Amino acid sequence: CTPTVQVAAPAEPITINLNVKIKHEILVKVDREIDDMLDENSELF
Amino acid sequence: LNLKANVDLSKPHGRINFNLPAFSLQQAMSLYAPLLPASLKPLQIQSGSTEMNGWLAINYQDWHLKASPRLSDLSLSWDETTQVQGVSLTTDLELNQSFNLTGQGSLDVQQTDSGIRIYGPRVDFKLNGQLPEEIQLSLSPFSLSVLDGIIALPALTFNPLHPTIDTRVAVAALDLQDILALYPQEGLYGSGMLGGELPIRIDGDRVEINNGQLLSSAEGGVIRYQPTPEIALMGQQNPGVKMALNALTDLRFELLDLGFDYQPDGDAFFRARLKGYNPDWQQGRPIDLNLNIEENLLDLWRTLQLSNQVTDTIDRRFQR
Amino acid sequence: LSLDDAKQQGLVGERATGYLGIVTGSPNAELKRMVDEINRKRQALYQDKASKAGVAIDIMELRTGQRLQERAPAGEYIQDQNGQWQRK
Numbered sequence: 001c002t003p004t005v006q007v008a009a010p011a012e013p014i015t016i017n018l019n020v021k022i023k024h025e026i027l028v029k030v031d032r033e034i035d036d037m038l039d040e041n042s043e044l045f
Numbered sequence: 046l047n048l049k050a051n052v053d054l055s056k057p058h059g060r061i062n063f064n065l066p067a068f069s070l071q072q073a074m075s076l077y078a079p080l081l082p083a084s085l086k087p088l089q090i091q092s093g094s095t096e097m098n099g100w101l102a103i104n105y106q107d108w109h110l111k112a113s114p115r116l117s118d119l120s121l122s123w124d125e126t127t128q129v130q131g132v133s134l135t136t137d138l139e140l141n142q143s144f145n146l147t148g149q150g151s152l153d154v155q156q157t158d159s160g161i162r163i164y165g166p167r168v169d170f171k172l173n174g175q176l177p178e179e180i181q182l183s184l185s186p187f188s189l190s191v192l193d194g195i196i197a198l199p200a201l202t203f204n205p206l207h208p209t210i211d212t213r214v215a216v217a218a219l220d221l222q223d224i225l226a227l228y229p230q231e232g233l234y235g236s237g238m239l240g241g242e243l244p245i246r247i248d249g250d251r252v253e254i255n256n257g258q259l260l261s262s263a264e265g266g267v268i269r270y271q272p273t274p275e276i277a278l279m280g281q282q283n284p285g286v287k288m289a290l291n292a293l294t295d296l297r298f299e300l301l302d303l304g305f306d307y308q309p310d311g312d313a314f315f316r317a318r319l320k321g322y323n324p325d326w327q328q329g330r331p332i333d334l335n336l337n338i339e340e341n342l343l344d345l346w347r348t349l350q351l352s353n354q355v356t357d358t359i360d361r362r363f364q365r
Numbered sequence: 366l367s368l369d370d371a372k373q374q375g376l377v378g379e380r381a382t383g384y385l386g387i388v389t390g391s392p393n394a395e396l397k398r399m400v401d402e403i404n405r406k407r408q409a410l411y412q413d414k415a416s417k418a419g420v421a422i423d424i425m426e427l428r429t430g431q432r433l434q435e436r437a438p439a440g441e442y443i444q445d446q447n448g449q450w451q452r453k
Contacts, residue, residue, distance in 0.1 A: 013320070013331035018289040022340040032344065033414040034429050041410060042083060043368065044403050045433060078438050079373045087436055125435045 052103060060102045067096040070119060093119025093132065110140045131155025138172070146180065148172035160346050161227060164190040180204055192227070194219030194239075210247040216240055216259060221266055221301075231273050237266015237301060251309035261301035265321065268296045292332050297321050311343030368403065371396065378442030378450055379433040383411065383426035388442045388450045 052059030099112035136150025174180035243257035298321030
């Protein structure tokens with residue numbers, strides 16, 4: 001019989017580590033500052 | 046206000062029955078708006094009516110008040126960002142001369158829209174305590190429907206004036222596809238049922254989740270991501286990113302273990318562990334992908350509000 | 366006279382620019398002083414917050430103006446694009 005070579009997927013897993021930091025558009029920062037401003041100076045608004 | 050009283054003023058002793066027939070809250074709101082405290086400024090009422098009946102019994106210096114206010118079909122908005130519809134409330138309250146309060150009732154909210162749609166809750170409650178500060182509100186267990194999933198809360202007891210709550214929220218049948226659709230990321234698709242538990246602590250308006258965990262169901266799921274040009278470019282410069290992008294072109298996972306922390310300032314930390322394979326990469330060799338994501342969810346929520354609010358003028362200014 | 370009273374009495378209103386405007390045709394000196402002082406303080410705040418968010422001051426003014434007009438309760442005045450005062 002003719003030996004057949006079978007390419008089996010390597011058993012041990014590939015480990016992948018990834019760190020992602022999602023920063024939001026600048027406009028959201030604007031709104032965040034406005035919220036603080038409105039809270040801290042309600043007498044002006 | 047209709048009153049029917051028979052009171053012997055000399056003692057005094059007697060009883061006053063009162064009835065407030067249904068009237069529109071919207072008219073009342075615009076009529077009395079100037080009297081309302083500044084903190085209620087962002088509140089706008091679109092529809093709904095209220096009515097109340099009850100009686101006051103007087104016996105020398107003791108008195109006993111019973112009132113049953115009702116709210117029906119109330120819909121309101123808060124600061125143009127949150128819309129609440131189909132609110133009805135029935136409640137029976139009792140108060141006496143030493144301001145001991147007891148009461149019970151039920152609240153039914155159809156729908157809340159605030160960047161994300163939430164159906165419910167329908168909850169029964171009990172009130173007791175001493176006005177003005179020592180009030181205890183006890184809620185029956187209730188659930189909310191969000192993103193086609195269910196969020197279930199156990200019975201809770203807290204002081205509504207300064208709520209401090211420490212509870213575990215159960216999450217079931219949350220579809221990854223709906224979560225991802227919440228904040229559409231170009232080229233990202235995912236599906237798979239998630240469930241688990243989120244230990245939540247509420248202290249006043251500060252909300253915190255510590256060590257929440259969501260797990261995929263037995264059927265697992267899939268994540269497919271076609272990177273945008275910028276992300277693909279990042280892949281060329283960073284081997285770790287490249288490998289992750291290769292794995293994620295068609296990742297069939299049998300396990301997604303998602304750890305989740307959320308802080309009062311809005312910062313959230315997701316620790317996603319995916320076990321699976323990609324049939325088109327490395328001959329389907331098993332993959333163990335650990336993805337740590339950090340994002341401020343209050344910023345995300347504001348972005349969801351902004352997408353429909355920002356006028357073109359501001360938008361164009363940013364495109365230039 | 367507080368700002369809220371002046372707004373409820375229709376004497377002043379929010380302009381799209383993020384600043385307070387005088388609606389009444391015959392403002393007294395006290396009202397003018399109050400509006401000028403509030404606008405001066407607002408400008409200082411806008412400058413400070415704009416630098417914190419890393420944007421030009423007019424972005425902060427424009428966006429605040431928009432939100433203040435949205436939030437203005439029914440019955441108060443807001444100024445539209447071509448400078449006309451509208452009762453909300």
